[in-house]
Amino acid sequence: MRVLHVNKYLHRRGGAEAHMLDLAAAQRRAGHEVALWGMAPADTREQPGDPGVLHGVLAPALELEPPPPGAAARVRAAASTVWSVPAQRAMAAALERFSPDVVHCHNIYHQLSPSVLAPVRRRGVRAVMTLHDYKLVCPSYQMLAGGRPCQGCVRPGLAGPLQALRHRCKGSLGASAVVAVESTLHRAGDAYGSLAALVAPSRFLADVLARAGVGDGRVHVVRNPVGLVPAERLVPAADRRGLVVAGRLSPEKGVDVAVRAMAHLPGAHLVVAGDGPARADLEALAARVAPGRVRFTGRLPAPEVEALVTGAVAVAVPSRWYENAPLAVTEALVAGVPPVVSDLGGAPELVRDGVDGLVVPPEDPAALAAALRRLLVDPAAAGRMGAAGRERVAREHDADAHVRRLEEIYSGAATPEPAPVRAPSRRRASARG
Known part of the structure; x- marks a missing residue:
């Protein structure tokens, strides 16, 4: 099977990148052809080392932290987090070069945006996404507001993302407004609706998705693979x-x-x-x-x-x-x-x-x-x-078993495991929201 992994960063930057790179290596050992696509590095220290990176057709680098200087540049950057035309075009070129059987997305928010899913849908390629955080539900990723746990956004419909404004979960009103608008537009337009499956590493995350009305019938709980200390x-x-x-x-x-x-x-x-x-x-x-x-x-x-x-x-x-x-x-x-x-x-x-x-x-x-x-x-x-x-x-958490489970999800043979819709326990609930 030809698998294209998509993530905004392609070097070993954090947990999502480490997961993707290790998974790509495990899939190659299992006999799959694997390529990686994302954002071109903005710094020579961030050069991706994976042999499958599709150099030459990567999305242009976009630096959001710190924000670009000037009001106009900030507006353009904010607009690109909602829908990035350059990233969309680059993804189309990557699909033309590699012709994958499945596109496996990871962290595509902001720098790439869900615009990259449009050419995948047009080509009729099956797409899945591993969720490394709560972004599809919470505009600020972490379900935090004021440094405390918050479940204000965990509700169906457009009222959920707009809670980012109420709680100012990004600190300032302006920053909170940007992520609230972004997430509201994505939810209103069903920007992630073309994904055939959502992979959740925890039952808690699957439950959050269910209570927010996100991903119904498409969620699979699959534990992250790990390697034992010898x-x-x-x-x-x-x-x-x-x-x-x-x-x-x-x-x-x-x-x-x-x-x-x-x-x-x-x-x-x-x-x-x-x-x-x-x-x-x-x-x-x-x-x-x-x-x-x-x-x-x-x-x-x-x-x-x-x-x-x-x-x-x-x-x-x-x-x-x-x-x-x-x-x-x-x-x-x-x-x-x-x-x-x-x-x-x-x-x-x-x-x-x-x-x-x-x-x-x-x-x-x-x-x-x-x-x-x-x-x-x-x-x-x-x-x-x-x-x-x-x-x-x-x-x-066996890596080979993880690869086999993903093969079933890629092919559509796996049965989704929707989380039960229930109120969080007293300890896990938040006073906010």
Whole structure:
């Protein structure tokens, strides 16, 4: 089968790009012909390295952050996020060159826009899309407003996207208006209606889509594939020490909850791997509540993060937002280390509470501390949880099985799994909306 993957960025920039590139490699191993198409790199440091990139017919680079200078340029950039004629033309040329059997979209918002689906539809090519975030429902991607979980947009019809204006979920009224208008026009015009299937990595995301009336009869829940840490790099449970938080240091990640939990864990040590806008505040907080017991490493290469995780008793994932399929959780599971996660979004689906990790209420340092203490005082039990999680993720997130499942979705042989329409649980609901 000839598969064309479409994403605005083609270098290893974030989770969506890593997923696409690893999936393309797995599909090639399975015998498929795979090509990649997206936006031309704006920077020489962003040169895509995948051999299947369709150079010469890529969409022109479009930089939106920071916004281009000048009012006219900003208006043109905003208009292109609704419908990009240059990206549409470039996609037509890519289809002419590669002639795919299926087009698999990932993050096409803003820089490419759903305009790229028009030539795919005209050629009669089947198109599917993996959803790496909540953009089809929430104009700001994250279901966050004012740094807090928000479900204001999770409602059918055009009233949903317009909640971005009410909550100013992009900060300023102007920025919120741009994304609200964009999403409203896309929903009104059924811009993503030609997609034959939507792939959701979590049941939570599938449920959000159902409650918003998006993608009815087209949603498939397919867990993201992961690779296990090789057995020779695992650390015996008896030799593991301390706790780890790994990821971007931004408010929604809740790293401050983990730091405050350390005040309830005298003698315990926490390593925070990552960087971001909240780092300075977190360092100041750690100096107040747990002096000398929280170490900040900054951003580290993947092998060093793996070494930290495999050597820890537990990994804390104290998010205060609806993470879809958090990488920090699966990174712990593939290393045989139990994660302790907030009961929000898709994270609890990855952890069987008390079996291969622990689930705690969000925004509760004392509850997080109690869960971490349970693992620290009984490293053997923590080791058993980690082993159970590793066995489960090997079975349910196998890369080859993921490729086979996608083959069924590509061909139309897979049966959609619509999420039940139900009210969110008390813990997972938001006070907003």
